[in-house]
Amino acid sequence: MFITRECDYAVRVIRALGGEARLSVGEICERESITAPFAYKILKKLQKAELVKGYRGVHGGYSMAKS
Numbered sequence: 001m002f003i004t005r006e007c008d009y010a011v012r013v014i015r016a017l018g019g020e021a022r023l024s025v026g027e028i029c030e031r032e033s034i035t036a037p038f039a040y041k042i043l044k045k046l047q048k049a050e051l052v053k054g055y056r057g058v059h060g061g062y063s064m065a066k067s
Contacts, residue, residue, distance in 0.1 A: 009034050010042050014064070017052065022061040 046052040
């Protein structure tokens, strides 16, 4: 069984957000060694699936949408 890189990175993003209130894309990328463009792509898909919630602005970032 093979897991795609996108699936692997999505699990990493969810893991990074697991115990945190809110993280920026930069913090997620640094913690999980993911490039920013790929992280944005994954976060957009996770947002569409309503697993992740995005916040705009200076104090923006991402957090888990559900417990």
